[in-house]
Amino acid sequence: MAYLFQPDYVRYVCSCGSVKPVSKIYFCRHCLKVRCGYCVCHEVDSHYCSNCMENLPSPEVRLKKNKCSNCFECPCCFQTLSTRAAPAPVRAGGNPSVEDTKSLAKPPPKKVYYLSCSFCRWTSRDAGIPDQFVATGGWPEQENPHLARIVALLEYHKILASRERQQSERKKFHPKRTYMQFEKFAMSSVMVRKRAGLCPLPQSQQSDYPQPAVASEEVEELSPDIFTQPLDITKITTLEQRLKHPDVQAEEINQLRPQHKQFLMKRSQRCRVCEHNVCKPEYSPQSIKFKIQLAAFYHIPEVRIVTCEPLRIGQTSELLLKLCNPTQHQTQIMLFPLSTSITPTTVTAAGTKEVDRENMQLGCESPNLLPSLVRQITVTEDPKPLKLSPQAEIILPESILILPPRDDAAEYDDTGDTHNFQDDPKLVVWRKGNKAVIRLLVKPNEDEQIEEGKEITVGFVMQYGYVNTIATLEHKEPQKLDLKIKLFLSIGKLVGST
Amino acid sequence: MDSAVSRRSNIKIAVGAIVCEESTLKGHITIGSRTVVHPRASIIAEAGPIIIGEGNIVEEMAVIANRLPAGAPEPASTPVMIIGNFNVFETDSRCEALKVGDNNILEMKASVSREVELTNGCVVGAACSLTEPETVSENTIIFGSQCQRREMNDKPYPQVGQIDYLTRVFPNYHHLRKPNMKIVKEPAI
Numbered sequence: 001m002a003y004l005f006q007p008d009y010v011r012y013v014c015s016c017g018s019v020k021p022v023s024k025i026y027f028c029r030h031c032l033k034v035r036c037g038y039c040v041c042h043e044v045d046s047h048y049c050s051n052c053m054e055n056l057p058s059p060e061v062r063l064k065k066n067k068c069s070n071c072f073e074c075p076c077c078f079q080t081l082s083t084r085a086a087p088a089p090v091r092a093g094g095n096p097s098v099e100d101t102k103s104l105a106k107p108p109p110k111k112v113y114y115l116s117c118s119f120c121r122w123t124s125r126d127a128g129i130p131d132q133f134v135a136t137g138g139w140p141e142q143e144n145p146h147l148a149r150i151v152a153l154l155e156y157h158k159i160l161a162s163r164e165r166q167q168s169e170r171k172k173f174h175p176k177r178t179y180m181q182f183e184k185f186a187m188s189s190v191m192v193r194k195r196a197g198l199c200p201l202p203q204s205q206q207s208d209y210p211q212p213a214v215a216s217e218e219v220e221e222l223s224p225d226i227f228t229q230p231l232d233i234t235k236i237t238t239l240e241q242r243l244k245h246p247d248v249q250a251e252e253i254n255q256l257r258p259q260h261k262q263f264l265m266k267r268s269q270r271c272r273v274c275e276h277n278v279c280k281p282e283y284s285p286q287s288i289k290f291k292i293q294l295a296a297f298y299h300i301p302e303v304r305i306v307t308c309e310p311l312r313i314g315q316t317s318e319l320l321l322k323l324c325n326p327t328q329h330q331t332q333i334m335l336f337p338l339s340t341s342i343t344p345t346t347v348t349a350a351g352t353k354e355v356d357r358e359n360m361q362l363g364c365e366s367p368n369l370l371p372s373l374v375r376q377i378t379v380t381e382d383p384k385p386l387k388l389s390p391q392a393e394i395i396l397p398e399s400i401l402i403l404p405p406r407d408d409a410a411e412y413d414d415t416g417d418t419h420n421f422q423d424d425p426k427l428v429v430w431r432k433g434n435k436a437v438i439r440l441l442v443k444p445n446e447d448e449q450i451e452e453g454k455e456i457t458v459g460f461v462m463q464y465g466y467v468n469t470i471a472t473l474e475h476k477e478p479q480k481l482d483l484k485i486k487l488f489l490s491i492g493k494l495v496g497s498t
Numbered sequence: 499m500d501s502a503v504s505r506r507s508n509i510k511i512a513v514g515a516i517v518c519e520e521s522t523l524k525g526h527i528t529i530g531s532r533t534v535v536h537p538r539a540s541i542i543a544e545a546g547p548i549i550i551g552e553g554n555i556v557e558e559m560a561v562i563a564n565r566l567p568a569g570a571p572e573p574a575s576t577p578v579m580i581i582g583n584f585n586v587f588e589t590d591s592r593c594e595a596l597k598v599g600d601n602n603i604l605e606m607k608a609s610v611s612r613e614v615e616l617t618n619g620c621v622v623g624a625a626c627s628l629t630e631p632e633t634v635s636e637n638t639i640i641f642g643s644q645c646q647r648r649e650m651n652d653k654p655y656p657q658v659g660q661i662d663y664l665t666r667v668f669p670n671y672h673h674l675r676k677p678n679m680k681i682v683k684e685p686a687i
Contacts, residue, residue: 077642120641121621126651234638234647253648 010303012296013486014039017384026278027299028271029470032483034296035278039381040269047263048285051080055285056263067260070136074117075127075241075256081115083135084123088112115139115258127257142257144247152210268292301325301333301403301464303487306437310495311392311456316441319394319458319491325403325434329467333403335396335440336461342484388488390459391450395441399424406434442491450494459488510679512552516665519673521556525564528679530554530583534664537672539587546576551583551600553661560587560604563594567612582618584656591622599636601653619653 008021016039026035047061048054049068056064072081088110112131115124124139125131132138144150235253242249250256268280280292302324309317325331402421410433423431430437442458444450461484468479511517514531521535525543529535530552539556541548542563556562564579566572582600587593591604594611599618604610608622613631616622620634623641628634637650668674 076648077646120623120646120648121639121650121654122648123651234649238646 007490009305009490011488011490012300013386013488015383016381017386019386019388019488022297022300022302023295025296026269026271026294027296028274028276028278029294029299029468030274030276031271032466032468032481033273034300034485035269035271037269039272040278041272041275043268043270045266045268045281046283046285047265049261050264051261053285055283061263066263068263069260071261072115072139072258073261074120074122075245075250075259076122076253077117077120078244079117079119080261081117081122081124081258083113084116085111085113085135086131088133122256124258127254129257139258142248142259146247149210156210298326299466300485301331301462303462303489305489305491308442308491311442311444311492312496313444313450313494314446316395316443319440319442319489320429320437321440321489322435322437323401323403326406327467328405329465330405331403331465333401333465334463336463336484337396338390338459338461338486340461340484342461342486386486388457388459390488391454391456392442392444392458392491394458394460395443396460397424397427397438397440399427401428401436401438403436404434410434444494452494452496454494455490456492456494457488457490459486461486509675511675511677512679513677514665515677516668517675518668519675521675523675532661532665534661534668536560536664543579545573546578548579548581550581551585553584553656553658554581554586555657555661555664556587557589557591559590561592562587563592564596565594565612586657601656603654619650621650621654 010021011019012022012025012034013019014025014036015033016036018036018038020036024036026040027033028035044058047056047058047066049071051071052068054068054070073079074081089112110133112133113135114129114131116122129140237250237253237256241256242251245259248255248257266281266283266285269278270276271278277292278294280290281287282289282291304322304324306320306322308319311317323333401423421428421431427438428436429439442456444456450456463482463484466481466483468481508526509523510528512529512531512533515529515533515535517523517529517533517535518537518539520537522538522540522542523535524541526547527541527543528547528549529541530550532552533550533554533556535541535556536558538558540559540561540563541550541556542561542565545564545566548562548564550556550562562579562581564577566577577596579596581593581598582602584600585598585602585604587604588606588608590607592609593604595614595616596612597615599616599620601619602616603621605622605624605626607625609627609629610616610622611627611629614628615633617634617636619637621639621641622628623639623645625643626640626645628640634640635649637653639648639650640646641648
């Protein structure tokens with residue numbers, strides 16, 4: 001949880017080139033690469049209302065314009081409105097002559113309902129909406145003043161779409177036509193007619209074309225009392241309130257109407273390269289769990305800054321980093337300078353070999369189950385160039401740090417560590433369970449002109465052992481790999497120079 | 499003011515008011531009937547007396563203070579703080595306004611400074627603060643992080659049910675200060 005609010009001191013470089021904290025990146029177990037929100041496919045799984053938790057299929061959602069039919073939002077402060085009951089006002093002057101005396105003595109408890117915001121105390125009575133006699137539904141719908149125009153345009157575009165579909169179907173089924181020879185040379189039938197000296201075909205369905213919008217220079221004159229009337233800001237809507245409902249844009253507070261609550265959606269994220277899901281939530285809107293959640297902090301060692309001595313130009317400062325292995329397998333970590341290539345390697349009997357998962361995966365069958373016509377065409381982008389440059393030199397150790405697997409029970413074990421790792425005492429300061437603190441030395445660059453108080457970043461490449469447990473055709477056994485990832489750390493402000 | 503006797507004589511509690519022993523009361527204070535003062539609420543009359551009307555609720559950690567701002571010169575006449583009827587001072591709200599009308603609500607963490615005058619039916623929303631001198635017009639609600647204002651259609655209803663409940667429940671669980679003032683007139687509802 002602490003990740004969500006703290007500033008990003010330790011940032012990992014995604015394979016797309018963006019720089020993000022470990023809590024915001026994914027790790028594709030099939031490509032063995034880091035992915036982030038910018039370089040995955042986002043797919044809408046389901047729409048739901050965050051208030052009533054109703055779950056609707058997407059065609060129906062489109063029909064309802066992405067809005068819940070039961071829940072309303074306060075037009076004033078955008079919170080969810082609640083329905084309040086109130087005793088019905090006693091109708092004065094009613095003569096209950098027809099009713100029998102029993103019901104007169106004990107009138108049925110009639111109730112009226114109105115909408116009220118518990119935050120800003122806006123009520124539907126403020127807007128002058130009559131109270132309802134049923135608790136749900138029946139609220140007057142606010143009509144869009146431009147409805148006729150929108151419907152006309154929609155109709156027209158539907159016609160256009162169908163015409164286009166017809167044309168493409170005609171091309172598909174009757175490709176052998178006399179004009180076909182010209183189409184080889186990229187000439188349309190219209191051009192052929194022109195060449196033959198004929199007038200272009202009359203556009204038959206031109207009449208249903210709606211009136212085009214005309215830009216007008218004339219602006220409605222302001223009423224003269226705008227200069228004389230004192231302004232009452234409590235009665236005028238804010239810009240935010242107007243833009244929330246662009247169709248009406250009410251200017252006065254009492255013109256605001258309750259608005260249907262917008263649906264939220266659950267989405268799954270898919271790796272663009274191998275088309276496997278990296279994140280897939282459970283379908284039910286009540287559930288906050290995931291079916292698939294390949295977040296990076298389950299797979300990549302986490303780096304945290306423990307302390308850093310005050311930074312001065314030309315002086316080495318001690319930087320303590322805490323490394324944590326989140327996986328079920330032992331890992332070995334090595335640190336390299338930033339310029340190192342980050343291609344994953346595997347250690348086999350023949351020696352170190354580079355692994356290129358991406359090319360390997362392309363031949364496989366795609367796991368995306370949607371028919372190829374429907375599903376999105378994945379677009380892979382080249383990684384963006386990295387613009388960050390470290391302002392300090394970091395002295396990296398040459399020894400390997402071994403981190404044991406994560407063991408939840410070990411936290412309650414007070415017997416002390418039984419691991420006997422041959423640690424370099426200069427490097428490892430502290431060790432417990434799957435965590436270790438290492439000591440590094442940083443030295444702000446002397447040649448660069450760094451102002452005092454400027455944030456100093458350092459960077460390095462972390463190589464970590466990863467055990468790939470996904471069985472593929474070539475590898476039935478869990479496969480051991482050495483993966484590398486670039487890291488940038490903001491270690492503090494420059495204090496001064498010596 | 500230090501001895502219990504002199505303190506008690508300064509505080510007038512009408513019959514029917516519920517004032518918990520654990521509340522902090524300092525100075526000349528008059529509390530009207532049916533007013534509920536929760537434990538740990540503070541009413542501090544340093545600069546002058548505080549007169550609280552009927553049917554108010556002062557929740558825990560709420561502060562009602564008649565206090566001169568630091569460094570201000572001693573005024574010629576003693577400032578009297580008057581609070582009307584059926585106001586609600588919610589948890590951790592702070593009211594230093596010298597004039598508070600009827601049916602006002604100060605929500606949680608709301609703060610109203612000395613130069614502000616609350617009329618009737620005003621709501622100061624959660625964590626909103628009024629610091630500049632002004633008279634808040636009737637039925638105004640101030641809400642949100644931007645302290646937006648709006649005029650309400652109707653004043654908030656008096657919390658009669660809540661007052662009745664607290665009047666019933668508090669004597670069972672808390673020591674109360676004894677009322678020492680007879681009601682002069684009939685309570686107006």
